[in-house]
Amino acid sequence: EIVLTQSPSTLSLSPGEGVTLSCRASQSVTSRYLAWYQQRPGQAPRLLIYGASNRATGVPDRFRGSGSGTDFTLTITRLEPEDFAVYYCQQSWTFGQGTKVEIK
Amino acid sequence: QVHLVQSGPEVKKPGASVKVSCKASGYSFDSAGISWVRQAPGQGLEWVGWVSSYNDNRKYSPKFQARVTLTADTSSSTAYMELRNLRSDDTGFYFCARIQRGSGTILDYWGQGTQVTVSS
Numbered sequence: 163e164i165v166l167t168q169s170p171s172t173l174s175l176s177p178g179e180g181v182t183l184s185c186r187a188s189q190s191v192t193s194r195y196l197a198w199y200q201q202r203p204g205q206a207p208r209l210l211i212y213g214a215s216n217r218a219t220g221v222p223d224r225f226r227g228s229g230s231g232t233d234f235t236l237t238i239t240r241l242e243p244e245d246f247a248v249y250y251c252q253q254s255w256t257f258g259q260g261t262k263v264e265i266k
Numbered sequence: 267q268v269h270l271v272q273s274g275p276e277v278k279k280p281g282a283s284v285k286v287s288c289k290a291s292g293y294s295f296d297s298a299g300i301s302w303v304r305q306a307p308g309q310g311l312e313w314v315g316w317v318s319s320y321n322d323n324r325k326y327s328p329k330f331q332a333r334v335t336l337t338a339d340t341s342s343s344t345a346y347m348e349l350r351n352l353r354s355d356d357t358g359f360y361f362c363a364r365i366q367r368g369s370g371t372i373l374d375y376w377g378q379g380t381q382v383t384v385s386s
Contacts, residue, residue: 195371195372197372197373199373201311206361206376207303207361207363207373209373209375209376212369213369213372250311252311254371255316255327255371257303257310258310260310
């Protein structure tokens with residue numbers, strides 16, 4: 163079973179800053195099945211990135227996914243107030259434990 | 267546009283069963299499968315299983331295999347999750363989500379979640 167490890171667990175940042183979140187798989191995975199989700203407090207998750215680097219419908223271009231093999235990243239180039247949330251990566255039917263991006 | 271609307275909150279006693287519904291609209295229901303994901307209080311996302319909306323295929327997480335049944339009713343565009351023999355650690359939010367066509371596992375639209383509380 164593949165294990166996804168996200169780092170860091172929590173990030174404290176200010177609006178306008180950029181951030182890169184990491185998702186590492188315990189073994190090489192197919193990029194086609196790698197996704198990132200955003201979950202704001204009290205809301206359902208929302209698909210951001212699929213196929214490791216494709217933005218879902220309506221996702222702003224400040225969100226960028228990349229990676230292959232065992233190492234994947236989600237970059238937010240300039241944090242907006244609505245971007246402070248928890249981010250999960252997913253490969254097949256396994257989710258990472260999440261990275262919380264909080265306001266400093 | 268695509269919407270998944272789930273049934274309301276449930277409070278159950280240990281040992282009971284719960285059945286959560288997920289009504290789809292805005293797309294052809296039988297063109298995509300539905301997956302279910304659990305989120306315990308303050309915790310991350312945990313896959314429960316998926317069900318096809320166009321054939322009889324389904325797959326369950328080993329953790330839930332013995333206690334869960336997922337179904338899909340094409341006549342009403344509604345998917346269901348039944349969880350039996352509830353325990354206190356089944357408390358949490360249960361989300362349904364559409365499986366992106368052709369992707370196998372990507373969840374492109376989510377329901378609002380159903381809170382299930384298991385308490386004596």
